[in-house]
Amino acid sequence: MKFRVFRYNPDEDEQPYLQDFEVAAERGMMLRDALLQIKTQDEGFSFRHSCGEGVCGSDGVNVNGENKLACITPLAELKEPVVVRPFPGRPVIRDLVVDMSQFFQQYRAVQPWLIRKDPLPEHEILQSPEERERLDGLYECILCGCCSTSCPSFWWNPDRFHGPQALLTAWRFLADSRDQAADERLDELEGPYKLFRCHTIMSCVEACPKHLNPTRAIGNIKNLMLKKSI
Numbered sequence: 583m584k585f586r587v588f589r590y591n592p593d594e595d596e597q598p599y600l601q602d603f604e605v606a607a608e609r610g611m612m613l614r615d616a617l618l619q620i621k622t623q624d625e626g627f628s629f630r631h632s633c634g635e636g637v638c639g640s641d642g643v644n645v646n647g648e649n650k651l652a653c654i655t656p657l658a659e660l661k662e663p664v665v666v667r668p669f670p671g672r673p674v675i676r677d678l679v680v681d682m683s684q685f686f687q688q689y690r691a692v693q694p695w696l697i698r699k700d701p702l703p704e705h706e707i708l709q710s711p712e713e714r715e716r717l718d719g720l721y722e723c724i725l726c727g728c729c730s731t732s733c734p735s736f737w738w739n740p741d742r743f744h745g746p747q748a749l750l751t752a753w754r755f756l757a758d759s760r761d762q763a764a765d766e767r768l769d770e771l772e773g774p775y776k777l778f779r780c781h782t783i784m785s786c787v788e789a790c791p792k793h794l795n796p797t798r799a800i801g802n803i804k805n806l807m808l809k810k811s812i
C-alpha cells in the first residue's frame with residue numbers, strides 16, 4: 583500500500599517535504615501498524631502513540647485531510663496514496679509530532695476540576711442517577727485534540743478561541759451537579775472570542791473519534807449564558 587508521509591526535522595531540513603513509502607498491508611491492519619512498519623524502514627521517522635486501543639489519545643494525525651487516531655483507523659478505509667500529516671495549525675516538533683502546549687493551556691483555562699464552596703462532606707458528594715447521566719457524552723473525552731485542529735474558528739483565532747475540546751470540558755463541569763462555580767465559569771467565557779467564535783460548523787463533531795459532540799456542549803453553554811442574562 584502506498585503512503586506519502588510528512589517529514590520535517592527542524593535541525594536538518596530547510597523545508598518540510600512528503601516522503602513515499604510502501605507498506606505490506608494485511609487484513610485488519612490499522613494506520614498505526616503501517617506507521618510502525620514505516621519506522622522499521624526509517625528509524626528516524628517520528629510519531630506519538632501508546633495504548634493502541636483508542637484510549638490514550640496520543641496518536642492523532644491528519645490522514646487524507648481528516649484528523650483521526652491512527653490506532654483505530656483501519657487501512658481498509660483509506661484511499662491510496664495515504665497522505666499522513668501532522669495536525670494542521672500546530673507547531674511541528676518533528677515529522678508527525680506536534681507541540682500541543684496551547685491545547686493544554688486552553689484545557690487548563692476552563693478549570694477542569696470540581697469547585698466546591700460548601701464544606702466537603704465526610705464521604706462522597708452524592709448524585710442522583712439522572713444527575714450522573716447528564717455527564718454522559720462529556721467525561722469520555724481523551725484529550726486527543728482531533729476536534730480542535732479540525733475547527734475553522736480555531737484556525738482563524740488559535741490564541742483567542744478556546745476551541746471545541748476546552749468548551750466541551752467547560753460544559754462537563756457546568757453540567758455537574760456537584761460543582762458550585764457556574765457563575766464564575768460563565769463569566770470567564772464572556773466576550774467575543776473564547777466561546778462565541780464557534781460558528782456551529784460542526785467539523786469538531788465529525789472529527790471526534792469518541793463520537794462526542796462539542797457543538798452541542800457549546801450550544802448548552804450559550805443557552806445557560808442567555809438564561810443568566812435575563
Ligand code: SF4
Nearest residue numbers: 733780781783784786
Ligand atoms: S462547531 Fe464550533 S467548535 Fe465545532 S468545529 Fe465548528 S466552530 Fe469549531
Ligand code: SF4
Nearest residue numbers: 723724726727729790
Ligand atoms: S472531544 Fe473528541 S476529538 Fe476532541 S479532544 Fe475529546 S475525544 Fe478528542
Ligand code: FES
Nearest residue numbers: 632633634639653
Ligand atoms: S495509541 Fe492511544 S489512542 Fe491511539
